[in-house]
Structures are given as structure tokens and as C-alpha cells.
Amino acid sequence: MPDASIVWQQVRRSLAIARKDIRIYYSKGPVIIFGILFPVFLFLAFTIGRDLAADFMIPGLLGMILFFTATSISPIVVPWEAQARTLERLMSCPVWFGTIIMGDILASFIFGIVISLVPIIIGLALGVTISSPVILAVAVILAALCFAALGNIFSVPPTNLPATVNMIASVVKFPVVFISGVFIPLSDLPAWGQAIAYISPLTYFTDIARYSMQGEAHLPVYVDLLVMFVFTVVFLTTALMLHRRTMPRRI
Amino acid sequence: MIGSELNQNFIIDVAGLTKRYGQLLAVDGVSFKVRKGEFFGFLGPNGAGKTTTVRMLTGVIKADAGNALIMGFRSGSLKAKQMTGVIPETANAYGDLSAWDNMMLMAKLYGVPSGEAKKRSSDYLQALGLLERSGSMVRTYSKGMKQRLVLAMALISDPEVLFLDEPTSGLDVQSARLMKDMLRSLNDKGKTIFLTTHNMDEASQLCDRVAIINKGKIVAIDAPERLRMAISGRNSIEVSFSDGVNLDALKQLQGVNTVKKVGDRYRLYTDNPGELVTKLSEYSCAAGVKIVSLNTLTPSLEDAFVALTEKGDEHA
Numbered sequence: 001m002p003d004a005s006i007v008w009q010q011v012r013r014s015l016a017i018a019r020k021d022i023r024i025y026y027s028k029g030p031v032i033i034f035g036i037l038f039p040v041f042l043f044l045a046f047t048i049g050r051d052l053a054a055d056f057m058i059p060g061l062l063g064m065i066l067f068f069t070a071t072s073i074s075p076i077v078v079p080w081e082a083q084a085r086t087l088e089r090l091m092s093c094p095v096w097f098g099t100i101i102m103g104d105i106l107a108s109f110i111f112g113i114v115i116s117l118v119p120i121i122i123g124l125a126l127g128v129t130i131s132s133p134v135i136l137a138v139a140v141i142l143a144a145l146c147f148a149a150l151g152n153i154f155s156v157p158p159t160n161l162p163a164t165v166n167m168i169a170s171v172v173k174f175p176v177v178f179i180s181g182v183f184i185p186l187s188d189l190p191a192w193g194q195a196i197a198y199i200s201p202l203t204y205f206t207d208i209a210r211y212s213m214q215g216e217a218h219l220p221v222y223v224d225l226l227v228m229f230v231f232t233v234v235f236l237t238t239a240l241m242l243h244r245r246t247m248p249r250r251i
Numbered sequence: 252m253i254g255s256e257l258n259q260n261f262i263i264d265v266a267g268l269t270k271r272y273g274q275l276l277a278v279d280g281v282s283f284k285v286r287k288g289e290f291f292g293f294l295g296p297n298g299a300g301k302t303t304t305v306r307m308l309t310g311v312i313k314a315d316a317g318n319a320l321i322m323g324f325r326s327g328s329l330k331a332k333q334m335t336g337v338i339p340e341t342a343n344a345y346g347d348l349s350a351w352d353n354m355m356l357m358a359k360l361y362g363v364p365s366g367e368a369k370k371r372s373s374d375y376l377q378a379l380g381l382l383e384r385s386g387s388m389v390r391t392y393s394k395g396m397k398q399r400l401v402l403a404m405a406l407i408s409d410p411e412v413l414f415l416d417e418p419t420s421g422l423d424v425q426s427a428r429l430m431k432d433m434l435r436s437l438n439d440k441g442k443t444i445f446l447t448t449h450n451m452d453e454a455s456q457l458c459d460r461v462a463i464i465n466k467g468k469i470v471a472i473d474a475p476e477r478l479r480m481a482i483s484g485r486n487s488i489e490v491s492f493s494d495g496v497n498l499d500a501l502k503q504l505q506g507v508n509t510v511k512k513v514g515d516r517y518r519l520y521t522d523n524p525g526e527l528v529t530k531l532s533e534y535s536c537a538a539g540v541k542i543v544s545l546n547t548l549t550p551s552l553e554d555a556f557v558a559l560t561e562k563g564d565e566h567a
Contacts, residue, residue: 006329009362016359024347084346088339089401092309093360094332248312251339 010099017090017103018110025073025080026111030166035072036115039064039177046183058123059209060182065119067180067202070112070144071151071173075165077104078152078243082160082250091247098240101152105239108148116140128213135221136212142228143205149235150201156242158249181206186218201231262287262412262443263308267317270303277303279467280317285445285460290438292458292475293447296560300467301447302340305416308445309337321412333361336410338418340447344400346390350381353389353400354407361408368407375403379429395426402430406437413437416447431457451553461552465560478555485550485558486524490531491516493541500538504530518548 025031043061081087090100120130130136154169177183179193180202186194197203204224211217217224263285270278278300285291295301306312308319310327321331344353351372358368376382379399389397398418405413415434419427434457438444448454454461455475462472471478501510501517506527508520521527524547535542550558 013360013362016356020345020348020356023352024345085341085343086345088306088311089337089342089344089404090360091311092332092335092337092339093357094329094362095360096329251306251311 010096013093013095014099014103014106017095017100018106021073021077021104021107022110025077025107028076028080030076030162031072031111034166034170035069035111036065039068042177054123054126055128055213056185058119058126058128059206059213062116062119062123062209063180063202063206064177064182066112066116066140066143066205067147067177068173069115070108070147071154071169072108073111074104074108074148074151075154075169076162077107078155078247078250079160079162079165083162087247088251091251097244097247101240101243105145105148105152105236108151109144112144112147113140116144123213130212131215132212132221135208139205139208139212139225139228142225142232143201146201146205146228146232146235149232149239152239153235153242156239156246158246160250176200176202179203181210181218185210201228201235204228204231260286262289262322263291263445264320265304265308265317266319268304268307268314268319269316270300270307270312271315276467278307278314281464281467281469282317283462283469283472285443288438288441288443290434290444290457290459291446292454292461293445293464294449294451294454294461294556295464299464299560301464302416304464305339305414305445305447309335309339309414311339333408334411336405336408336413338398338401338405338413338415340416340420342401344389344397344404346388348389349387350376350385350389350392350400350403353404354385357404357407363408371407371409372403375406376400378433379403393423394421395423398422399426399429402433410442412443412445414445417449418446419448419450419453451551451556455552463556463559470559471555475552475555478559479550479552481555485520485554486522487518487520487548487550487554488524488527488531488545489513489516489518489548490545491543492535493543496538496540500534504534506530516544 043064047057078087081090124130151169154172155165157168159165179196180200181189181197182202186197186203186207189197204219204227207217207219208221208224211221261284265284266282268278268281281300281304293301293304303312307314308321308326310332313327319326322334324331344350345356348356354372354376355368358372363371373382376385379402381396381399381403389400392400402418419430422430431453434444446454446457458475460472460474461478463470473481498510498512501507501519504519504527506521506523508522511518519527528545531542531545
């Protein structure tokens, strides 16, 4: 078991990696396109011309924006670094393997949280009331971490082409949005639809967002939080385990 | 602790290091030691296992067998990496950051205090001719500037050991010279340097000792001069004639082992250079051509390298 000073040292180095990712990757085309423009257009396509209440639309928009933004950076950093020939340099630094992966996840996590403020502010401007701001804040933080870790798993296949990774990510991300109660509340789904929805981590966040803004949820809030926590632990562990195996094959 | 078992004179201690990629045995039980303050060259043809060895020593990949200690710490451990500066093969700095920000990032990853990091960055960027453009994005740099920056980044932590994998490959003369001067100066200050290179002149000029690796195995380790002298039958005469001559006729001369055409000259390898000079003089008279220049050459490190790697190939 490493001592606390070493762990703290690695946390600081992980933050340095996250800061580097933020400066380099936030303005990259695929991040803007897949992280911001896609979910906005998708949402507009669903809502324009329909008479939907703001407190129904905003939780869905928040869920989708958070899901897309938090999964937009973590998949591309490792392949991008390998392609740009900066990965080996990073791997030879005095950092644990997990320090690098957590730095990449943190950059995506922060991006998700910052951008998720936009739909919340839009909602407030449209008169939506957030009845449980603390629960919503906890859920946003947990979901951003969960989605960022999921995004990181998309880049496990040792390809150094970010476009290939984005393709893999899209194959997973789009179906997830449609089965997670973003466009149709869980309670309106048939039983088989609900059964599918339960395998998506986004379902639980959307449920909490609806609870915070509409005052009612399909599942108890503690169940939503607990399941998101379990998903987060599983995704983080999986990302670390699988990248440990494939990262040396990228150089 | 492993470090306490180490003879402190050896900064790098490698024993039986092995790496396999599927059926390919890339590094086959490599063992060597590098002394503190030594400039150690690691030579070998393409695909010999040089980069794989360096990657195991710098902790980027794991060995399948054997072990390597850096200053007494297992290679790849945080402590070993902390004491090491690395220039990987074809490494880049971050193109979307300035040179200064690249330096600061490395300082943070090595835990160098901010004040010290700024001072060292300023000093090294100045010494490598990059300080004036340190605020520019690295993507606007030439290849030589980028490689000099990568060297500066490797030095930010003031490492005891430097691993450099082909650091001057493809560089312009000025950048290569700047880097070599910097490496000499660092070595003079007591830093241990592990240099992988294809460039035999570079190895002869810089290294105290070289190891030659071929097909994953070390075939020789010694001082460049001793390796050179150990190659028997590799003395040669380099001669140029006023007109073209028949290569086969030169091969037929008594005492000639092999003949190579080098530009407009011919290099004749022999065990007895004195006798061959006489034969060449007789040949030029008989063939009706004049000798324009004639030099006797002792084996170069390149000759030693070729002889040793060819010997390895024959035994394979």
C-alpha cells in the first residue's frame, strides 16, 4: 500500500495531466462537434414544433448534454497522444499508469460539469424551478465522472486514430440516449422498454434530473444515486484494467 | 530494498532482460552494467532490439523475464523514473502548447518546485537556442527545434541518468551539434548517459563504452577504440585512380580480402597493407592508370560494427 504522500503526489500529477488535456483538447473539432453540437441538434430535432413543457424538456436536455460532453474528451486523448507521439514521453514520467488515465478522465469530467451548467441556466431562465439543488448537484458530479470513465473505455482498442474511436463511441452513445428516458419518461415506456432502460447509466441521471425539476421520479433517488455509483466504480475499474493491457501496444 | 544490494558504482544494472512479441524474441537475455558518470552507447541494426531495451529500462513496457535496476530501483518504478530523463525515439513535445508550457508540464510531472522549474527552463532553453521563441506554439517549430526542446524537457528534473533513443536522427547539422555539445557538457558534470544511435561517428566521438546488439543479443561491449582494434583483417587501403578500373581485377590482387567501391574510390580490405601498396602500384602500371590518391586506413567503429553483426548473422 503506497503511503499518503505518494498518493497525494500522484493526485497532483494527475491534475497536471488534466490541465494539459483541458488546454489542448477542449478546442479540438471532434470535441466541439460530438460534445456540444450533436446533442443540441438532436434535442432540437426532437422538440421543435412540439408543445412540450420546459420542466419536461430541460431534464432531458441536461441528461443528454452531460452524457455527450463528459464522453467527448476521454475517448480521444490516448489515441491522439499516441498519434502525436507524445504518449511514450508521458509514460516514461514518474507517474502511475492510473495517474495518466485519471487525468484524462478528470478533463472530461470537468468539461461535462461546466457545459451542463448551460441547460440548467436555460431552464432557470425559462422559469423551471429546481426543487432539490443539492441532489441535482451530487447527481451531476457523479454522472459526469461515470460518463467520463465510460468514454475512456471507448478508447481501449489500441487504434491511434481518434476518428475510429469516435465511431466506436457513437455506436454506443446514440442508442443509449434513446433508451434512457431522455425523450420519453421511463413511466411512459412499456415494460420491455423499461427493462432495457435499466442497463443505461444515463437513465438514472435523467430520473434524478426529472425529480429535481418536476418533483417526481420513477425510482427512489437513493436507488438512482447508488446505481450510478456502482456504474462509476465498474467503469473506472474497467478503464484502468483494459488500458493497462492495451496502452503499451500503442507505441 | 533492492538498492542496498546494489554496487553503487553501477547506475544501470541489467540482467537477463527478455522481451517477446508473439513468436519474435525481440530482446534475448540482455545483460550489461553502466557505471556512474559513463557515456554509454547502444548500437545495433534496425530491429536489433535497441528501442525495446530502452523502453524496458524507462518503464514504458514490461520485460517478460530478467530485471533492470536504475540507481538500485526497479526500472519502471516511480523512484527509478524520477531519477531518469528520457528522450524516446520519435518523441514529440505537445504542438498545441508553447515550449515554456511544455517545460512547466514536465516540471509538474516530475514534481520540480515552480521557482526551480522556471530557472532551469530559462537556462536550458537559452543553452539550446530556444528561449526567444519559448512563447510560440511548438507546432510552429522546425524538427531540430522540437528535438532540442525534447532534450530540454528531459533535463527539467536534473536527472542522474539520461536515456536518449536516436536523439540526433534526421536533425540539421546545427541542431545535432548543439545537442552533442549539451550531452558532452552534461556528461562532464557527472551525468550518466545512455545513448542509442545508428551514427557510428557520434558513438566514437561521445561514448566511453558501447554495447552492440544484434537480433536481441549483445554481441560486444567495450570501448570504441578497443572494439576497433579487435577487428583483425579489417585494415584497408583506400585508393582512387585517374580512370575507371575493373573491380574484379582489384579483387584478384594478392592479399585482398574484399573490395568496396566508395564514391570514386575503392576500399580494399587486407591483412597486409604494406604488401598491397606494392601490388597496387604494379597494377596501376600494368593497367595504364595513375593512382590519384592512396590512404591506409585502420578499422573504424563502423567496420567493427559490421564485422560483429555479420558474425552474429552467420552464427544465427
